Amino acid sequence: MAPIQATVLIFCRLLAFVVLCPIFSQQNFPSLAKIVIGMALTVLCLPTAPAIPELSLFMMTVFVIKEVLFGMAMGYLSQLVFTGVEIAGQLIDFQVGFSMAQAYDPTLQIASSQYGKTYYWLTIAVFFGLDLHHRLITALLLSFRIVPLGSVVIQGTTVEGIVKLFSQMMVMAVNLAAPMIIALLLVDLVLGVISRSIPQINILMMSLSMKTAISFVVFLLLLPNVLSYLGKHLPDTVRYLQEFIKSFQ
Template structure:
Protein backbone atom coordinates (compact mmCIF):
# COMPACT_ATOMS: atom_id res chain seq x y z
CA UNK A 1 0.00 0.00 0.00
CA UNK A 2 1.47 3.33 -1.07
CA UNK A 3 1.91 6.43 1.05
CA UNK A 4 -0.75 8.23 -0.99
CA UNK A 5 -3.38 5.59 -0.10
CA UNK A 6 -2.38 5.11 3.56
CA UNK A 7 -2.52 8.77 4.59
CA UNK A 8 -6.20 9.38 3.64
CA UNK A 9 -7.17 6.17 5.48
CA UNK A 10 -5.27 7.26 8.60
CA UNK A 11 -6.88 10.70 8.49
CA UNK A 12 -10.32 9.10 8.15
CA UNK A 13 -9.66 6.91 11.19
CA UNK A 14 -8.39 9.89 13.20
CA UNK A 15 -11.42 12.06 12.36
CA UNK A 16 -13.86 9.27 13.21
CA UNK A 17 -11.96 8.64 16.46
CA UNK A 18 -12.56 12.29 17.41
CA UNK A 19 -16.29 11.87 16.77
CA UNK A 20 -16.41 8.63 18.79
CA UNK A 21 -14.39 10.05 21.68
CA UNK A 22 -16.69 13.05 22.11
CA UNK A 23 -19.88 10.98 21.76
CA UNK A 24 -18.76 8.38 24.31
CA UNK A 25 -17.46 11.05 26.70
CA UNK A 26 -20.99 12.49 26.83
CA UNK A 27 -22.61 9.11 27.49
CA UNK A 28 -22.77 8.83 31.31
CA UNK A 29 -22.82 5.01 31.72
CA UNK A 30 -19.91 4.54 29.31
CA UNK A 31 -17.88 7.45 30.70
CA UNK A 32 -18.29 6.65 34.39
CA UNK A 33 -16.00 3.70 35.00
CA UNK A 34 -12.76 5.61 35.53
CA UNK A 35 -11.01 4.03 32.55
CA UNK A 36 -7.60 5.63 31.85
CA UNK A 37 -7.54 8.09 28.96
CA UNK A 38 -4.97 6.02 27.05
CA UNK A 39 -7.25 2.98 27.14
CA UNK A 40 -10.24 5.03 25.98
CA UNK A 41 -8.34 6.56 23.09
CA UNK A 42 -7.00 3.15 22.07
CA UNK A 43 -10.55 1.78 22.18
CA UNK A 44 -12.10 4.51 20.02
CA UNK A 45 -9.18 4.38 17.58
CA UNK A 46 -9.62 0.62 17.22
CA UNK A 47 -13.37 1.09 16.62
CA UNK A 48 -12.67 3.76 14.02
CA UNK A 49 -10.12 1.55 12.26
CA UNK A 50 -12.56 -1.37 12.31
CA UNK A 51 -15.29 0.82 10.83
CA UNK A 52 -13.08 2.00 7.97
CA UNK A 53 -11.68 -1.47 7.30
CA UNK A 54 -14.66 -2.02 4.98
CA UNK A 55 -15.02 1.58 3.80
CA UNK A 56 -13.05 3.74 1.41
CA UNK A 57 -11.32 6.79 2.90
CA UNK A 58 -13.54 9.83 3.37
CA UNK A 59 -13.51 12.42 0.59
CA UNK A 60 -12.40 15.14 2.99
CA UNK A 61 -9.52 12.98 4.24
CA UNK A 62 -8.28 12.61 0.69
CA UNK A 63 -8.47 16.38 0.26
CA UNK A 64 -6.85 17.07 3.64
CA UNK A 65 -3.94 14.76 2.86
CA UNK A 66 -3.03 17.19 0.07
CA UNK A 67 -4.16 20.33 1.92
CA UNK A 68 -3.54 20.07 5.71
CA UNK A 69 -5.09 23.51 6.25
CA UNK A 70 -8.53 21.86 6.02
CA UNK A 71 -7.90 19.67 9.08
CA UNK A 72 -8.69 22.16 11.91
CA UNK A 73 -12.15 22.88 10.51
CA UNK A 74 -12.76 19.15 10.00
CA UNK A 75 -11.77 18.37 13.60
CA UNK A 76 -14.06 21.11 14.93
CA UNK A 77 -16.91 19.70 12.84
CA UNK A 78 -16.32 16.19 14.22
CA UNK A 79 -16.35 17.52 17.79
CA UNK A 80 -19.69 19.21 17.08
CA UNK A 81 -21.20 16.09 15.51
CA UNK A 82 -19.93 13.89 18.36
CA UNK A 83 -21.50 16.26 20.88
CA UNK A 84 -24.84 16.05 19.07
CA UNK A 85 -24.66 12.25 19.02
CA UNK A 86 -24.06 12.06 22.76
CA UNK A 87 -26.55 14.77 23.62
CA UNK A 88 -29.58 12.47 23.69
CA UNK A 89 -28.18 10.12 26.35
CA UNK A 90 -26.79 13.04 28.35
CA UNK A 91 -30.20 14.72 28.40
CA UNK A 92 -31.94 11.57 29.60
CA UNK A 93 -29.55 11.17 32.52
CA UNK A 94 -29.84 14.87 33.29
CA UNK A 95 -33.62 14.41 33.45
CA UNK A 96 -33.13 11.51 35.86
CA UNK A 97 -30.85 13.65 38.01
CA UNK A 98 -33.44 16.42 37.99
CA UNK A 99 -36.18 13.99 39.03
CA UNK A 100 -34.01 12.66 41.85
CA UNK A 101 -33.22 16.17 43.05
CA UNK A 102 -36.89 17.15 43.09
CA UNK A 103 -37.80 14.05 45.08
CA UNK A 104 -34.90 14.59 47.48
CA UNK A 105 -36.13 18.09 48.27
CA UNK A 106 -39.71 16.97 48.79
CA UNK A 107 -38.82 13.94 50.92
CA UNK A 108 -36.51 16.09 53.04
CA UNK A 109 -33.20 14.28 52.56
CA UNK A 110 -31.63 16.82 50.19
CA UNK A 111 -28.98 17.72 52.76
CA UNK A 112 -27.40 14.27 52.62
CA UNK A 113 -25.07 13.42 49.75
CA UNK A 114 -23.28 10.28 48.58
CA UNK A 115 -20.97 9.40 45.69
CA UNK A 116 -22.80 8.77 42.42
CA UNK A 117 -20.84 6.19 40.37
CA UNK A 118 -22.66 7.17 37.16
CA UNK A 119 -21.91 10.90 37.17
CA UNK A 120 -18.80 10.47 39.36
CA UNK A 121 -19.88 13.39 41.55
CA UNK A 122 -21.45 13.88 44.94
CA UNK A 123 -25.19 13.49 44.57
CA UNK A 124 -28.26 13.13 46.74
CA UNK A 125 -29.61 9.74 47.71
CA UNK A 126 -32.52 9.61 45.29
CA UNK A 127 -30.48 11.36 42.59
CA UNK A 128 -27.96 8.53 42.78
CA UNK A 129 -30.75 5.95 42.75
CA UNK A 130 -32.35 7.40 39.63
CA UNK A 131 -28.96 7.51 37.86
CA UNK A 132 -28.33 3.84 38.66
CA UNK A 133 -31.81 2.87 37.46
CA UNK A 134 -31.14 4.73 34.22
CA UNK A 135 -27.78 2.98 33.78
CA UNK A 136 -29.38 -0.45 34.30
CA UNK A 137 -32.14 0.28 31.77
CA UNK A 138 -29.53 1.68 29.35
CA UNK A 139 -27.71 -1.65 29.19
CA UNK A 140 -30.59 -4.15 29.51
CA UNK A 141 -32.50 -2.39 26.71
CA UNK A 142 -29.41 -2.65 24.44
CA UNK A 143 -29.32 1.13 24.14
CA UNK A 144 -25.51 0.98 24.08
CA UNK A 145 -25.69 -1.17 20.94
CA UNK A 146 -28.20 1.21 19.41
CA UNK A 147 -25.86 4.10 20.14
CA UNK A 148 -22.99 2.27 18.43
CA UNK A 149 -25.23 1.49 15.45
CA UNK A 150 -26.31 5.10 15.12
CA UNK A 151 -22.70 6.33 15.32
CA UNK A 152 -21.83 3.97 12.46
CA UNK A 153 -24.85 5.16 10.46
CA UNK A 154 -23.87 8.76 11.13
CA UNK A 155 -21.06 8.37 8.59
CA UNK A 156 -23.73 8.24 5.89
CA UNK A 157 -25.89 10.96 7.45
CA UNK A 158 -22.99 13.26 8.32
CA UNK A 159 -19.85 12.51 6.25
CA UNK A 160 -16.54 13.16 7.94
CA UNK A 161 -15.64 16.82 8.14
CA UNK A 162 -18.89 17.99 6.56
CA UNK A 163 -20.94 20.27 8.81
CA UNK A 164 -24.46 18.88 9.35
CA UNK A 165 -27.37 20.77 7.86
CA UNK A 166 -30.33 20.91 10.21
CA UNK A 167 -33.86 21.08 8.82
CA UNK A 168 -34.84 22.64 12.14
CA UNK A 169 -31.92 24.39 13.89
CA UNK A 170 -34.02 24.61 17.06
CA UNK A 171 -34.32 20.82 17.34
CA UNK A 172 -31.30 20.34 19.68
CA UNK A 173 -32.54 23.18 21.89
CA UNK A 174 -36.03 21.71 22.00
CA UNK A 175 -34.51 18.36 22.95
CA UNK A 176 -32.64 20.06 25.78
CA UNK A 177 -35.85 21.72 26.92
CA UNK A 178 -37.65 18.38 26.96
CA UNK A 179 -35.26 17.29 29.73
CA UNK A 180 -37.18 19.42 32.22
CA UNK A 181 -40.62 18.09 31.28
CA UNK A 182 -39.32 14.50 31.33
CA UNK A 183 -37.69 15.00 34.74
CA UNK A 184 -40.85 16.56 36.18
CA UNK A 185 -42.93 13.69 34.75
CA UNK A 186 -40.73 11.09 36.46
CA UNK A 187 -40.87 12.88 39.81
CA UNK A 188 -44.54 13.91 39.61
CA UNK A 189 -46.08 10.91 41.50
CA UNK A 190 -43.73 11.30 44.46
CA UNK A 191 -43.97 15.10 44.52
CA UNK A 192 -47.78 15.07 44.39
CA UNK A 193 -48.02 12.39 47.08
CA UNK A 194 -45.74 14.37 49.37
CA UNK A 195 -47.67 17.59 48.77
CA UNK A 196 -50.84 15.78 49.86
CA UNK A 197 -48.93 14.40 52.85
CA UNK A 198 -47.84 17.92 53.81
CA UNK A 199 -51.45 19.08 53.56
CA UNK A 200 -52.65 16.17 55.72
CA UNK A 201 -49.97 16.86 58.33
CA UNK A 202 -50.93 20.54 58.34
CA UNK A 203 -54.60 19.71 58.91
CA UNK A 204 -53.70 17.22 61.66
CA UNK A 205 -51.49 19.74 63.45
CA UNK A 206 -54.26 22.33 63.23
CA UNK A 207 -56.86 20.05 64.77
CA UNK A 208 -54.54 18.29 67.23
CA UNK A 209 -52.02 20.85 68.53
CA UNK A 210 -50.63 18.36 71.02
CA UNK A 211 -49.00 16.39 68.18
CA UNK A 212 -45.30 17.15 67.72
CA UNK A 213 -45.38 17.79 63.98
CA UNK A 214 -41.64 18.44 63.67
CA UNK A 215 -40.88 14.97 65.03
CA UNK A 216 -43.52 13.06 63.07
CA UNK A 217 -43.43 14.86 59.72
CA UNK A 218 -39.98 13.72 58.59
CA UNK A 219 -40.38 9.93 59.06
CA UNK A 220 -43.90 10.05 57.61
CA UNK A 221 -42.69 11.89 54.50
CA UNK A 222 -39.77 9.51 54.06
CA UNK A 223 -42.04 6.46 54.30
CA UNK A 224 -44.62 7.92 51.92
CA UNK A 225 -41.95 9.08 49.48
CA UNK A 226 -40.20 5.71 49.29
CA UNK A 227 -43.49 3.83 49.07
CA UNK A 228 -44.78 5.92 46.17
CA UNK A 229 -41.35 5.80 44.48
CA UNK A 230 -41.39 1.98 44.68
CA UNK A 231 -44.74 2.01 42.90
CA UNK A 232 -43.76 4.65 40.34
CA UNK A 233 -40.38 3.21 39.37
CA UNK A 234 -42.13 0.18 37.84
CA UNK A 235 -43.40 2.43 35.07
CA UNK A 236 -40.05 4.08 34.44
CA UNK A 237 -38.72 1.24 32.29
CA UNK A 238 -40.98 1.83 29.25
CA UNK A 239 -40.49 5.60 29.53
CA UNK A 240 -36.70 5.32 29.64
CA UNK A 241 -36.63 2.74 26.87
CA UNK A 242 -38.72 5.05 24.70
CA UNK A 243 -36.27 7.83 25.47
CA UNK A 244 -33.28 5.64 24.61
CA UNK A 245 -34.92 4.91 21.25
CA UNK A 246 -34.25 8.59 20.48
CA UNK A 247 -30.56 8.53 21.36
CA UNK A 248 -29.63 11.63 19.40
CA UNK A 249 -31.71 14.73 18.79
CA UNK A 250 -30.79 14.57 15.11
CA UNK A 251 -31.67 10.93 14.57
CA UNK A 252 -35.16 11.69 13.34
CA UNK A 253 -36.50 8.74 15.37
CA UNK A 254 -38.71 10.99 17.53
Protein backbone atom coordinates (compact mmCIF):
# COMPACT_ATOMS: atom_id res chain seq x y z
CA MET A 1 0.00 0.00 0.00
CA ALA A 2 2.85 2.40 0.82
CA PRO A 3 4.30 2.38 -2.75
CA ILE A 4 0.86 3.24 -4.16
CA GLN A 5 0.46 6.08 -1.68
CA ALA A 6 3.92 7.39 -2.59
CA THR A 7 3.03 7.30 -6.30
CA VAL A 8 -0.19 9.23 -5.66
CA LEU A 9 1.68 11.88 -3.65
CA ILE A 10 4.32 12.28 -6.36
CA PHE A 11 1.58 12.62 -8.97
CA CYS A 12 -0.21 15.28 -6.89
CA ARG A 13 2.96 17.38 -6.57
CA LEU A 14 3.83 17.12 -10.25
CA LEU A 15 0.30 17.65 -11.59
CA ALA A 16 -0.07 20.79 -9.45
CA PHE A 17 3.25 22.00 -10.91
CA VAL A 18 2.21 21.28 -14.51
CA VAL A 19 -1.10 23.14 -14.09
CA LEU A 20 0.73 26.39 -13.19
CA CYS A 21 4.12 26.10 -14.91
CA PRO A 22 5.05 28.00 -18.12
CA ILE A 23 3.34 26.95 -21.38
CA PHE A 24 1.21 24.16 -19.87
CA SER A 25 -0.71 26.67 -17.72
CA GLN A 26 -2.42 28.12 -20.80
CA GLN A 27 -6.16 27.63 -20.70
CA ASN A 28 -6.33 26.22 -24.23
CA PHE A 29 -3.82 23.49 -23.36
CA PRO A 30 -5.90 20.27 -23.05
CA SER A 31 -6.54 19.11 -19.49
CA LEU A 32 -6.05 15.49 -20.54
CA ALA A 33 -2.61 16.38 -21.89
CA LYS A 34 -1.70 17.97 -18.54
CA ILE A 35 -2.70 14.76 -16.75
CA VAL A 36 -0.66 12.64 -19.17
CA ILE A 37 2.38 14.90 -18.70
CA GLY A 38 1.92 14.67 -14.93
CA MET A 39 1.82 10.87 -15.15
CA ALA A 40 4.93 10.79 -17.37
CA LEU A 41 6.83 13.00 -14.93
CA THR A 42 5.65 10.76 -12.08
CA VAL A 43 7.19 7.71 -13.76
CA LEU A 44 10.39 9.73 -14.28
CA CYS A 45 10.59 10.98 -10.68
CA LEU A 46 9.42 7.79 -8.94
CA PRO A 47 12.93 6.26 -8.58
CA THR A 48 14.32 9.44 -6.96
CA ALA A 49 11.62 9.81 -4.30
CA PRO A 50 12.42 8.27 -0.89
CA ALA A 51 10.10 5.57 0.43
CA ILE A 52 7.41 6.46 2.96
CA PRO A 53 5.65 4.29 5.58
CA GLU A 54 2.03 3.31 5.08
CA LEU A 55 -0.25 6.24 5.99
CA SER A 56 -3.68 6.41 7.55
CA LEU A 57 -6.51 8.03 5.59
CA PHE A 58 -6.22 11.24 7.62
CA MET A 59 -2.43 11.53 7.19
CA MET A 60 -2.74 10.68 3.50
CA THR A 61 -5.20 13.56 3.09
CA VAL A 62 -2.84 15.94 4.90
CA PHE A 63 0.10 14.81 2.75
CA VAL A 64 -1.92 15.25 -0.46
CA ILE A 65 -2.82 18.83 0.51
CA LYS A 66 0.84 19.58 1.32
CA GLU A 67 2.06 18.14 -1.98
CA VAL A 68 -0.54 20.02 -4.03
CA LEU A 69 0.33 23.33 -2.36
CA PHE A 70 4.06 22.71 -2.79
CA GLY A 71 3.62 21.79 -6.46
CA MET A 72 1.50 24.90 -7.08
CA ALA A 73 4.14 27.07 -5.42
CA MET A 74 6.86 25.60 -7.65
CA GLY A 75 4.74 26.08 -10.76
CA TYR A 76 3.93 29.68 -9.91
CA LEU A 77 7.58 30.55 -9.18
CA SER A 78 8.68 29.03 -12.48
CA GLN A 79 6.14 31.34 -14.16
CA LEU A 80 7.56 34.55 -12.60
CA VAL A 81 9.91 35.50 -15.45
CA PHE A 82 7.11 34.94 -17.98
CA THR A 83 4.83 37.13 -15.87
CA GLY A 84 7.50 39.86 -15.86
CA VAL A 85 7.69 39.70 -19.66
CA GLU A 86 3.89 39.99 -19.93
CA ILE A 87 3.93 43.05 -17.66
CA ALA A 88 6.64 44.62 -19.84
CA GLY A 89 4.51 44.06 -22.93
CA GLN A 90 1.48 45.61 -21.25
CA LEU A 91 3.50 48.69 -20.24
CA ILE A 92 4.56 49.14 -23.86
CA ASP A 93 1.00 48.59 -25.09
CA PHE A 94 -0.24 51.30 -22.74
CA GLN A 95 2.34 53.79 -23.98
CA VAL A 96 1.70 53.01 -27.66
CA GLY A 97 -2.06 53.16 -27.24
CA PHE A 98 -2.74 49.48 -27.94
CA SER A 99 -4.30 49.12 -24.49
CA MET A 100 -7.44 50.69 -25.98
CA ALA A 101 -7.73 47.66 -28.26
CA GLN A 102 -7.25 45.02 -25.59
CA ALA A 103 -9.30 41.86 -25.80
CA TYR A 104 -9.42 38.73 -23.65
CA ASP A 105 -6.75 36.29 -24.76
CA PRO A 106 -7.66 32.72 -23.71
CA THR A 107 -4.04 31.54 -24.14
CA LEU A 108 -2.70 34.01 -21.55
CA GLN A 109 -5.94 34.09 -19.49
CA ILE A 110 -5.71 37.90 -19.32
CA ALA A 111 -6.77 40.95 -21.30
CA SER A 112 -3.82 41.18 -23.68
CA SER A 113 -2.85 43.22 -26.72
CA GLN A 114 -0.15 43.20 -29.33
CA TYR A 115 3.18 43.59 -27.56
CA GLY A 116 2.02 41.56 -24.56
CA LYS A 117 1.41 38.53 -26.78
CA THR A 118 4.52 39.17 -28.90
CA TYR A 119 6.84 39.28 -25.91
CA TYR A 120 5.19 36.23 -24.33
CA TRP A 121 5.60 33.98 -27.36
CA LEU A 122 9.11 35.31 -27.97
CA THR A 123 9.98 34.28 -24.41
CA ILE A 124 8.60 30.78 -24.98
CA ALA A 125 10.76 30.40 -28.11
CA VAL A 126 13.90 31.47 -26.22
CA PHE A 127 12.96 29.19 -23.29
CA PHE A 128 12.93 26.09 -25.50
CA GLY A 129 15.91 27.32 -27.53
CA LEU A 130 18.04 27.42 -24.36
CA ASP A 131 16.89 23.89 -23.42
CA LEU A 132 15.58 25.20 -20.11
CA HIS A 133 12.69 22.73 -20.06
CA HIS A 134 15.20 19.94 -19.36
CA ARG A 135 16.76 21.94 -16.53
CA LEU A 136 13.27 22.50 -15.14
CA ILE A 137 12.70 18.73 -15.04
CA THR A 138 16.06 18.32 -13.27
CA ALA A 139 14.91 20.81 -10.63
CA LEU A 140 11.76 18.73 -10.13
CA LEU A 141 13.89 15.63 -9.54
CA LEU A 142 15.93 17.65 -7.04
CA SER A 143 12.77 18.60 -5.14
CA PHE A 144 12.10 14.98 -4.13
CA ARG A 145 15.60 14.58 -2.68
CA ILE A 146 15.56 17.87 -0.74
CA VAL A 147 11.86 17.93 0.20
CA PRO A 148 10.67 14.34 0.81
CA LEU A 149 6.99 13.52 0.44
CA GLY A 150 4.84 15.13 3.13
CA SER A 151 7.72 17.05 4.74
CA VAL A 152 6.83 20.52 3.43
CA VAL A 153 7.21 23.12 6.19
CA ILE A 154 7.11 26.85 5.37
CA GLN A 155 10.03 28.75 6.91
CA GLY A 156 10.77 32.45 7.30
CA THR A 157 13.56 32.33 4.72
CA THR A 158 11.13 30.83 2.20
CA VAL A 159 8.64 33.71 2.55
CA GLU A 160 11.45 36.27 2.41
CA GLY A 161 12.79 34.67 -0.77
CA ILE A 162 9.36 34.73 -2.45
CA VAL A 163 8.96 38.46 -1.70
CA LYS A 164 12.43 39.09 -3.14
CA LEU A 165 11.54 37.20 -6.31
CA PHE A 166 8.43 39.33 -6.84
CA SER A 167 10.51 42.51 -6.59
CA GLN A 168 13.02 41.12 -9.09
CA MET A 169 10.17 40.29 -11.47
CA MET A 170 8.98 43.91 -11.42
CA VAL A 171 12.54 45.19 -11.98
CA MET A 172 12.87 42.88 -14.99
CA ALA A 173 9.56 44.11 -16.44
CA VAL A 174 10.61 47.76 -16.15
CA ASN A 175 14.09 47.11 -17.60
CA LEU A 176 12.64 45.22 -20.55
CA ALA A 177 10.06 47.89 -21.35
CA ALA A 178 12.17 50.99 -20.56
CA PRO A 179 13.91 51.50 -23.97
CA MET A 180 10.63 51.35 -25.88
CA ILE A 181 8.82 53.56 -23.36
CA ILE A 182 11.59 56.20 -23.49
CA ALA A 183 11.43 56.25 -27.31
CA LEU A 184 7.65 56.69 -27.20
CA LEU A 185 7.92 59.45 -24.60
CA LEU A 186 10.23 61.31 -26.99
CA VAL A 187 7.57 60.88 -29.69
CA ASP A 188 4.99 62.36 -27.31
CA LEU A 189 7.33 65.30 -26.69
CA VAL A 190 7.74 65.96 -30.42
CA LEU A 191 3.99 65.68 -30.98
CA GLY A 192 3.40 68.12 -28.14
CA VAL A 193 5.72 70.67 -29.77
CA ILE A 194 3.97 70.19 -33.14
CA SER A 195 0.57 70.62 -31.49
CA ARG A 196 1.66 73.92 -29.92
CA SER A 197 3.23 75.14 -33.16
CA ILE A 198 0.45 74.08 -35.56
CA PRO A 199 -2.85 73.85 -33.61
CA GLN A 200 -4.86 73.10 -36.76
CA ILE A 201 -3.38 69.59 -37.00
CA ASN A 202 -5.45 66.72 -35.56
CA ILE A 203 -2.66 65.56 -33.29
CA LEU A 204 -4.65 62.65 -31.82
CA MET A 205 -5.07 60.86 -35.15
CA MET A 206 -1.48 61.60 -36.08
CA SER A 207 -0.16 60.28 -32.77
CA LEU A 208 -1.91 56.91 -33.08
CA SER A 209 -0.46 56.11 -36.50
CA MET A 210 2.95 57.63 -35.76
CA LYS A 211 3.42 55.87 -32.42
CA THR A 212 2.34 52.55 -33.92
CA ALA A 213 4.86 52.85 -36.77
CA ILE A 214 7.69 54.10 -34.57
CA SER A 215 7.07 51.44 -31.91
CA PHE A 216 7.32 48.73 -34.57
CA VAL A 217 10.59 50.16 -35.94
CA VAL A 218 12.06 50.52 -32.44
CA PHE A 219 10.96 46.97 -31.60
CA LEU A 220 12.82 45.60 -34.65
CA LEU A 221 15.92 47.62 -33.75
CA LEU A 222 15.80 46.41 -30.15
CA LEU A 223 14.98 42.78 -31.00
CA PRO A 224 18.60 41.50 -30.73
CA ASN A 225 18.95 43.24 -27.36
CA VAL A 226 15.60 41.84 -26.19
CA LEU A 227 16.65 38.31 -27.17
CA SER A 228 19.98 38.80 -25.39
CA TYR A 229 18.20 40.08 -22.28
CA LEU A 230 15.79 37.15 -22.28
CA GLY A 231 18.66 34.72 -22.82
CA LYS A 232 20.41 36.20 -19.80
CA HIS A 233 17.40 36.23 -17.45
CA LEU A 234 15.34 33.20 -18.50
CA PRO A 235 17.75 30.81 -16.74
CA ASP A 236 16.64 32.62 -13.59
CA THR A 237 13.42 30.61 -13.96
CA VAL A 238 15.30 27.46 -12.98
CA ARG A 239 17.49 29.27 -10.44
CA TYR A 240 14.46 30.73 -8.65
CA LEU A 241 12.90 27.29 -8.46
CA GLN A 242 16.10 25.70 -7.15
CA GLU A 243 16.53 28.40 -4.49
CA PHE A 244 12.91 27.92 -3.42
CA ILE A 245 13.39 24.16 -3.09
CA LYS A 246 16.68 24.52 -1.19
CA SER A 247 15.06 26.94 1.27
CA PHE A 248 13.26 23.91 2.77
CA GLN A 249 16.54 22.25 3.79
